[in-house]
Amino acid sequence: MDTQTIVSMLNTALRAATPITLGALCGIFSERSGVVNIGIEGMMLMSAFTGFMTNVYTSGAGWADFPRFTASILVAVLTGALSGALHAVLSVRFKVDQIISGTVINILALGMTGYFYVQGAITAGRLPQIAIPLLSDIPILGPVLFRNGPILYTTLILVVAVHILLFHTVWGLRTRAIGEHPRAADTLGINVHRMQFINVITGGAIAGLAGAFLTLEAVGNFERGMTTGRGFIALALMIFGKWTPFGAFGAALLYGFAVALQNQLQFWGVTIPHQFIGMIPYILTLIVLAGFVGRARPPAHVGRPYEVE
Amino acid sequence: MEREIVLEAKGITKRFPGVLANDNVNLTLYKGEILALLGENGAGKSTLMNIIYGLYHRDAGTIILKGREVNFASPREAIHNGIGMVHQHFQLIPVMTVAENVMLGSEVTRGYGLLDVEKAAKQVRELSRQYGLEVDPDALVEDLPVGIQQRVEIIKALYRKADILILDEPTAVLTPQEVRELFKIMRDLASQGVSIIFITHKLKEVLEVADRIVVMRNGHVVGETSPQESTESSLAAMMVGREVLLRVHKEPAKPGEVVLEVSGLTAYDDRGSKAIDGVSFKVRAGEVLGIAGVQGNGQTELVETLTGLRKPHNGRVTVKGKDLTGASPRKVTRAGTAHVPEDRQKYGMVAAYTVADNLVLNTYYAPPFSSSGMVNHKAIEEHARRLVKEFDIRTPSIFTSGGSLSGGNQQKMVVAREFGRKIDLLIAAQPTRGLDVGSIEFIHQRIIEERDAGVAVLLVSAELDEIMSLSDRIAVMYKGQIVATVDASKVTREQLGLLMAGVTEGVLEPEVTAVI
Structure with a gap:
């Protein structure tokens, strides 16, 4: 294999891993605070749609690139945050079963984006690749890591930031505490429901960024159901990564690499039907979850609403 | 000042x-x-x-x-x-x-x-x-x-x-x-x-x-x-609010034939390490054998293995000569064994069931409580009324859910169910844990009554006082083994304390050691 193929495969892996990583970070925020979130898929899809539509309208109105992209990303992130707020209101405030609440978001996302979808919408283009001076000239690593779009860079920063937030700050300690033993946290003066609200909404905003990545940075277009299970895979890889940002990022890279391999195999014209090759990332996820996770331990109180005494 | x-x-x-x-x-x-x-x-x-x-x-x-x-x-x-x-x-x-x-x-x-x-x-x-x-x-x-x-x-x-x-x-x-x-x-x-x-x-x-x-x-x-x-x-x-008997009055035991015989029993705990290691003992009709020991030395696993809740790895268990090694809980129950489990909420009762139903958990499938697969509610209710009275279970009615009773009354309910039929062997694990003085007194008396009626009693308890006041002989468990078996009337608290800590050298005078 030549250097160019390796670079291209690694870069594909990183790009495929990006929305998954963001989805997993959304899951981490939510589940560490004790709220199961299977609505990541729907949160991503809605944000992908609204971000794209903002791009379409601002393009039509002739906005310059910078305000256009800023507005589009902001709308996507806001959409994610709002869907997170919906999940929080349903599952924390009204104590609706968290699985049901997540499913509501997924169904809502499919229905709404399908209904409002406009065929043939045109934009003035997607987010540009930014080559970081000097760093991008490093052989192999440079083109893989430092010639990417802004959301991918943000994702790398977020992985580190969320890790620090979760394990080295007061906020993180309290978040983990309410996911494990909300009663203990409550008696020590921590407002469990408020923390859950903020965490689930923050998670939603990050899922919004994942949606923005899909339509504004990766594809540049919106299609019905375009998230194709990425939200669920993110959730699975979050478990594989044992509810930690670095773990989830590592798992997402593994998934990304399977995607890259699948592309490469098709490119090489391997004679296996492409449907089978297309399965590789999903099968890998299945095997990883079924076989290698071992005793992953979720936050002890995840999935159960907390009743204040 | x-x-x-x-x-x-x-x-x-x-x-x-x-x-x-x-x-x-x-x-x-x-x-x-x-x-x-x-x-x-x-x-x-x-x-x-x-x-x-x-x-x-x-x-x-x-x-x-x-x-x-x-x-x-x-x-x-x-x-x-x-x-x-x-x-x-x-x-x-x-x-x-x-x-x-x-x-x-x-x-x-x-x-x-x-x-x-x-x-x-x-x-x-x-x-x-x-x-x-x-x-x-x-x-x-x-x-x-x-x-x-x-x-x-x-x-x-x-x-x-x-x-x-x-x-x-x-x-x-x-x-x-x-x-x-x-x-x-x-x-x-x-x-x-x-x-x-x-x-x-x-x-x-x-x-x-x-x-x-x-x-x-x-x-x-x-x-x-x-x-x-x-x-x-x-x-x-x-x-x-009244005088309480803190130590049960009991006559010396009149041990009869061997009811429970355990030899070389070995079993593993949930994490796969050896919890009981070659345990052997006998319990005779009309005597109480107490198992003393600091919690976590294999007592829980021993009881589970004897009552069919855990598979033995090695060894033999017989009740009245009948081989019950690795038998199912129902087989053990049918052989005339009563089991008062350590964790009554988890293994002793179904919290959502009524008191009446809880009282037939071990016998509901047999006449008079069922016939041809149909439950006879009348018989179950009559049975419940009788036991509630006999065992002084304080409940608003026999249709109250078991889980809403106080701890002491839940335990009386379990005891009533287990003692309320003809038995040869009683295995009681922590029978008074978390109970108040009045309930403890009641349950202790019932255990001694069973003993005097010729039942062989195996009592497992972490309360040294309970072991000392009820037992005729005491076996001390340490790290899955029985390190000593002693005569309850001759042993002192201090000696038991040392044995429970695994110290066996020079603790006992020969006359304290009881015959197994």
Whole structure:
């Protein structure tokens, strides 16, 4: 294999891993605070749609690139945050079963984006690749890591930031505490429901960024159901990564690499039907979850609403 | 010298639907004393403490803390005002370290919301040193034994500058060794000015550690005394309202034929390590064999293996000559074995079922309770009415759910079901755990009655007093093995304590050792 193929495969892996990583970070925020979130898929899809539509309208109105992209990303992130707020209101405030609440978001996302979808919408283009001076000239690593779009860079920063937030700050300690033993946290003066609200909404905003990545940075277009299970895979890889940002990022890279391999195999014209090759990332996820996770331990109180005494 | 009053509760009244939990209760706490609050389950001790701690809101009365009237809306405010409470169920997060647990909610930071774990650990170490509460701040709570976890709870309160400490039944989960350590810590704390309220129903402990004793019954304070002017029986009488037999009267056993014979039994625990290791013993009709030992030395697994809940790896179990090695629980039951399980909530009853249904859990499938697959409700109800009366189960009706009964009555229900039919062998594990003096007395008497009726009894208990007062012979378990079998009438507490700690050399005179 030549250097160019390796670079291209690694870069594909990183790009495929990006929305998954963001989805997993959304899951981490939510589940560490004790709220199961299977609505990541729907949160991503809605944000992908609204971000794209903002791009379409601002393009039509002739906005310059910078305000256009800023507005589009902001709308996507806001959409994610709002869907997170919906999940929080349903599952924390009204104590609706968290699985049901997540499913509501997924169904809502499919229905709404399908209904409002406009065929043939045109934009003035997607987010540009930014080559970081000097760093991008490093052989192999440079083109893989430092010639990417802004959301991918943000994702790398977020992985580190969320890790620090979760394990080295007061906020993180309290978040983990309410996911494990909300009663203990409550008696020590921590407002469990408020923390859950903020965490689930923050998670939603990050899922919004994942949606923005899909339509504004990766594809540049919106299609019905375009998230194709990425939200669920993110959730699975979050478990594989044992509810930690670095773990989830590592798992997402593994998934990304399977995607890259699948592309490469098709490119090489391997004679296996492409449907089978297309399965590789999903099968890998299945095997990883079924076989290698071992005793992953979720936050002890995840999935159960907390009743204040 | 006039002692300083730190906390005063006056005329506290609290009504729950149908119950007057606290009726005009007065309580005074002095600086640096250990006040024992003694009473049976349901006497109102915990209600009173929860009111002081801000968990419940009182209907009437005033609370004066250090000369100032207070009215806490939540535990948060109580903690803020220097009251700490250690609950029976620890409020600790198992997957976090000691330091993280201690600082949660009042974190040590280096600014910008960043935690300073080292500094927190240092503060924990300082508190440990000051009050003699040895604990490693970097250890994960889940890796610590219960006794140490309790220390973490105490440190948590001290870290928040608590000078009034409420300990709710702190010894219920501890080994005798840990209890001794806790009492030492309590005395240390008191000598440094911390005032302690110690909630309990254990008489020996009260006499050992308290400076002053307040006794509650049915929501009232019925008396105040001191260890110097009281005895176990005087306290028990105050607590229950009548004279109580603390030691069961029993005639010497008349052992008959061998009923249970266990030889070379070996089994593994849930984590796959050897929990019982080549255990052999016999229990004869008409005698009680007590299994003593610090919890976690294989007693639980032994009972589970004998009752069909755990598969043996090796060895043989026979009941009246019939091989029951590895038999199913139903087979064991049908062979005439009664089982009072260690965890009654989990293995002894179905909380959502009615009392009547709970009373036939072991026999519902056989006549007269069923025939041709159909349940005969009439027979079940008649049976329930008879047992409720005979075993004095206090329940509003036989159709009340088992889970809504008090602990003592739940246990009476289990005992009634297990004793309520013809049996040859009784296996009772921790039969009086968490029960009040009145219920303990009742259950002890029933066990001796069964023995006198010719039943072979295997009693497993972590309470040394219980083992010593009921057993005819005592087998001591240590690390999955029986290290000694002794004659209960000749052995001393001290000897048993040493054997339980695994010390066998030179502990026993030859005449104490009983024939297996």
